[in-house]
Amino acid sequence: MNGHFGDPKKRLEKFRAWGTGTNAIHGAQEPDPVTGAVMPAIYQTSTYAQTAPGKPIGEFEYSRTHNPTRRTFEDALALMEKGTYGLATSSGMSAVTLALSLLKSGDEVICCDDVYGGTYRLFTKLLKDQGLSFKFIDLTKYASDPRALKDVASPKTKMVWIETPTNPLLKLIDIQKITEVCREQGWISVVDNTFASPICQQPLALGADIVMHSLTKYVGGHSDTVAGALVTDSKELADKLYFNQNSFGFVLPPFDSWLLLRSLKTLPVRMRAHEANAMKLAEALKKHPKVEKVIYPGLEDHPQHKLARTQMTGFSGMLSFYCKGGEAEARKVLGAVQLFTLAESLGGVESLIEHPAIMTHASVPKEMREANGIGDNFIRVSVGLEDFDDLWADMDRALKLI
Ligand SMILES: *Cc1c(COP(=O)(O)O)cnc(C)c1O
Numbered sequence: 001m002n003g004h005f006g007d008p009k010k011r012l013e014k015f016r017a018w019g020t021g022t023n024a025i026h027g028a029q030e031p032d033p034v035t036g037a038v039m040p041a042i043y044q045t046s047t048y049a050q051t052a053p054g055k056p057i058g059e060f061e062y063s064r065t066h067n068p069t070r071r072t073f074e075d076a077l078a079l080m081e082k083g084t085y086g087l088a089t090s091s092g093m094s095a096v097t098l099a100l101s102l103l104k105s106g107d108e109v110i111c112c113d114d115v116y117g118g119t120y121r122l123f124t125k126l127l128k129d130q131g132l133s134f135k136f137i138d139l140t141k142y143a144s145d146p147r148a149l150k151d152v153a154s155p156k157t158k159m160v161w162i163e164t165p166t167n168p169l170l171k172l173i174d175i176q177k178i179t180e181v182c183r184e185q186g187w188i189s190v191v192d193n194t195f196a197s198p199i200c201q202q203p204l205a206l207g208a209d210i211v212m213h214s215l216t217k218y219v220g221g222h223s224d225t226v227a228g229a230l231v232t233d234s235k236e237l238a239d240k241l242y243f244n245q246n247s248f249g250f251v252l253p254p255f256d257s258w259l260l261l262r263s264l265k266t267l268p269v270r271m272r273a274h275e276a277n278a279m280k281l282a283e284a285l286k287k288h289p290k291v292e293k294v295i296y297p298g299l300e301d302h303p304q305h306k307l308a309r310t311q312m313t314g315f316s317g318m319l320s321f322y323c324k325g326g327e328a329e330a331r332k333v334l335g336a337v338q339l340f341t342l343a344e345s346l347g348g349v350e351s352l353i354e355h356p357a358i359m360t361h362a363s364v365p366k367e368m369r370e371a372n373g374i375g376d377n378f379i380r381v382s383v384g385l386e387d388f389d390d391l392w393a394d395m396d397r398a399l400k401l402i
Contacts, residue, residue, distance in 0.1 A: 028075030085238035092214025095228030105131025179207035200314035217347030274317025336398035346382035
């Protein structure tokens with residue numbers, strides 16, 4: 001860590017030539033010039049000394065505004081997302097709230113229909129009362145004719161919220177095509193990149209204005225911290241976002257920032273291992289007599305497999321499937337697996353399994369859930385890094401109970 005950070009464009013410039021894997025380890029994370037420490041220090045401090053009123057010793061004044069450990073992480077993540085300005089927040093939801101704080105009462109957001117349950121709740125239960133309006137539509141339908149989005153929009157439209165792959169149906173939205181229309185129309189485009197991580201997808205390079213993360217998931221990767229982030233390459237948006245972040249107080253503590261710096265280093269290898277296990281599990285489930293259908297972007301029969309190949313640089317580790325039967329059968333499987341922990345969340349080294357209709361997506365109205373295909377026999381799996389043979393033995397045994 002360098003004591004002086006200065007202009008973000010300049011301080012990140014020298015790392016740009018490196019690939020994402022190298023930046024995961026070295027990007028913005030040079031040995032400390034004073035102590036030689038290889039890992040960035042945890043600056044567990046709320047305030048910073050000044051030599052005269054308004055003259056701080058370094059460039060830091062108060063840790064809600066900025067903190068050296070947080071900034072190092074924000075820089076490293078920004079590099080991996082091919083952006084310049086990173087903002088690390090206390091949770092994924094505070095990152096969503098921060099992005100929406102760019103809007104004013106009366107503005108409208110177009111949002112993909114299969115959106116994370118917590119995002120849906122924030123939009124419809126809280127932000128609607130603050131005067132924002134939301135249209136939930138199936139953005140996957142606009143890949144062949146993205147300009148038709150203009151028919152859905154109104155003069156009040158100011159933002160398009162894209163989550164891809166979607167949760168839990170793993171539909172893919174064409175980022176390049178949708179964000180091109182957003183640029184033409186002056187709508188801010190935001191991509192929730194939680195399911196892919198910067199290793200499998202880089203939305204800014206595809207034209208998005210802002211990328212959002214729940215770092216709680218793949219980026220953190222060890223199910224030990226709740227955190228979120230926004231990254232942008234636009235100075236104009238970044239200035240507003242930093243002002244709002246400091247005003248709201250949506251900030252990530254120094255220790256959590258340090259944990260995430262540690263996690264970043266293994267993110268590229270973890271993502272490749274998640275994908276390898278998920279691919280094997282998807283193929284094995286597909287052949288299982290107690291499984292009706294498997295959804296995984298890496299499978300050739302996934303409706304947007306071609307888009308997955310061009311837009312993503314990996315298929316990530318999330319898959320969903322429909323077991324034969326209904327809720328009773330799904331409950332049987334969920335109750336019988338031992339190596340897959342029954343839990344919400346995703347993206348950790350351990351495999352997790354859940355029932356979206358009862359768990360993560362309970363806050364989405366039943367009609368909307370069912371119209372989207374989140375039925376009672378629908379199961380979501382976050383495939384972890386255990387030995388595949390053990391995972392399969394466990395899953396196969398549980399499915400055979402149906
Ligand atoms: C978990 C999640 C969020 C919310 O993040 P938290 O860290 O739980 O606040 C937002 N979007 C997606 C896709 C998620 O999976």
